[in-house]
Amino acid sequence: MNEELVQKIWQKEGLAENIREHCRTVEKAALELANRLTQKGVKVNLDFVKYGALLHDIGRARDHSVRQGITGYEILQNYSVPEEIRKIAKYHVGAGITKEETLALKIEPVQDLLPVTVEEKIVSYGDNLVAGQKILSFQETLHAFEQKFGLKSGTVERLKLEHRELESFVTRDEMHELEKKAIEKGLSIEKLMENAGKEIARITNEFFPVIRRNVVCFAGPGNNGGDALVAARYFKSLGAKVSIVLLVQPQTWEAKMNLKRAQNDGIEIKDLESTSGEIVVDGIFGTGVRGEIGEPFASAIRKLNEFEIKVAIDVPSGLNPDSGEEKNVVVNTDLVICLGRFKKGLIGKFQLGRVQIADIGV
């Protein structure tokens, strides 16, 4: 891939001059962001970002509808452009478009057009920040989006998620600092855990309604397990049939207390072998994971992966929260609910929207 090929494609497809200018501005915005991420240790392919930005609007040579991302992808199939770059064009429109929205907008074929990789998200987000030849701040962009699409629209929600993933993620140590500050301001781990469990149940229920369904909460030794024990109570109050799989006795005071509360609430504790259900909540390990995963946790992760719907608390167990590196076993999750902030190790790993952020007061 090189500049010459970009020029050739622009020329052959007859892309208007003002759109080429726009692509240059998006290239600048996207590369600035990509360089900031690289400096923070996030792996980004700068070539994909550069050429993806320059070619993202190639569909507009023929198509001025919301389908232009797919048209661009189709056009790029006629050239020797890497698939990673074609997909940047395909998924860049708005802050991505969901399958349901493609149906409503009559975009064919009906499918999710949502960015997944970090390069896809950088170009989509960079494009959103550009108005004419100007690069706006996130706040200015958000304001414009809210005016255009409505405060509670899916597009606005996804723009915010792009921002949280690319511009306000944290490492485990940074999260620890935020937690300390929250405690100095008068919050406690107990309160943060209560907020976390409540939000996990609420957000899960938005994606996968839990009423009358079997929800199993897997709890590991630490506070990630504690969150799962709190969530169990809230799932019950939402009408789910809840049980807990306790892999070991809780090790922290807050988790121990929440085990008692769940038991007082009449929630059944099951063993790993006899458990089954539709929705499973992964509270095995969060930011405190280290080293390889041994027993009984490795078997628990394998068992958990057999469930139909898997929701991970904070990070999928088995994934390093800072580097994203996968350990010997890892939860294959459908939805991750990060507590307080997006965790650095998850950047570029999930389709936009599949990582939600629970505001817990930090």
Ligand SMILES: NC(=O)C1=CN([C@@H]2O[C@H](COP(=O)(O)OP(=O)(O)OC[C@H]3O[C@@H](n4cnc5c(N)ncnc54)[C@H](OP(=O)(O)O)[C@@H]3O)[C@@H](O)[C@H]2O)[C@@H](O)CC1
């Ligand atoms: N930040 C916040 O504001 C809030 C954070 N909250 C939640 O807390 C989570 C972090 O909690 P956490 O620090 O207790 O760590 P967590 O991941 O539960 O596990 C630690 C335990 O697992 C063990 N262990 C580790 N690796 C292992 C292995 N390979 N094999 C076997 N054992 C292993 C480890 O053992 P140890 O290292 O002590 O020997 C320890 O017992 C965070 O992700 C979020 O969900 C909310 O509750 C409230 C607000």
Ligand SMILES: [K+]
């Ligand atoms: K987890």
